[in-house]
Amino acid sequence: MKRSPETIELLLTRRSQLAAKLVPPGPTEEELDTILRCATRVPDHKGLSPWRIQIADRATQDKLHAKLPELHEGDPASLEKTNSKQAKTAPLLLIVSSRTPSTKAPRSEQILSGATVCQNIIIAANAFGYRNQWLSEWFAYSDKVKTYLGVPTDEEIIGFIYIGSESEIPKERPRPDLTDIVSKLEL
Ligand SMILES: Cc1cc2nc3c(=O)[nH]c(=O)nc-3n(C[C@H](O)[C@H](O)[C@H](O)COP(=O)(O)O)c2cc1C
Numbered sequence: 224m225k226r227s228p229e230t231i232e233l234l235l236t237r238r239s240q241l242a243a244k245l246v247p248p249g250p251t252e253e254e255l256d257t258i259l260r261c262a263t264r265v266p267d268h269k270g271l272s273p274w275r276i277q278i279a280d281r282a283t284q285d286k287l288h289a290k291l292p293e294l295h296e297g298d299p300a301s302l303e304k305t306n307s308k309q310a311k312t313a314p315l316l317l318i319v320s321s322r323t324p325s326t327k328a329p330r331s332e333q334i335l336s337g338a339t340v341c342q343n344i345i346i347a348a349n350a351f352g353y354r355n356q357w358l359s360e361w362f363a364y365s366d367k368v369k370t371y372l373g374v375p376t377d378e379e380i381i382g383f384i385y386i387g388s389e390s391e392i393p394k395e396r397p398r399p400d401l402t403d404i405v406s407k408l409e410l
Contacts, residue, residue: 243312261346
């Protein structure tokens with residue numbers, strides 16, 4: 224296996240950028256195709272491909288955004304926060320949801336596989352020089368939003384991944400101390 228110090232560097236320095244701060248350009252058609260091929264090359268118990276990826280360009284995001292107030296069932300303040308800060312300006316949005324009709328692998332594992340799809344999207348987009356943000360907000364959990372997006376209500380929206388170019392270099396944020404998380408198992 225070939226060594227890839229660039230990949231290690233990318234993983235050690237990766238940072239999200241707020242969706243609202245993502246600016247054009249987004250990935251080209253060719254880059255998106257590669258990002259999607261990376262996204263679907265993930266661990267997948269029983270090879271079920273238990274995911275769905277929907278591509279939303281700016282026009283489609285604007286439509287979704289305009290529809291959110293009608294679909295929102297929570298308090299207006301949280302909607303206002305979402306409306307003003309999120310989901311507005313990213314050149315590209317990929318919506319990853321589960322597709323788990325099969326019982327050949329535990330459903331939880333199929334959903335976890337979807338999380339690896341999201342992470343591969345992020346890493347591949349970063350490798351092309353784009354920034355991104357993985358959001359769920361309230362709309363990942365709304366049956367009305369799922370129905371609007373054509374996602375069955377008994378499936379999970381795993382991530383709204385907003386992708387675009389950097390408008391500013393995100394500040395570093397504290398990372399956990401490995402000693403708090405990692406321990407040697409002694410049995
Ligand atoms: C499943 C999932 C859902 C998330 N949903 C949100 C969200 O709704 N709002 C938010 O601000 N960050 C959300 N995040 C966190 C951001 O994607 C991001 O990880 C966080 O801002 C920290 O930045 P970093 O990725 O540079 O460490 C979510 C992360 C995951 C894994």
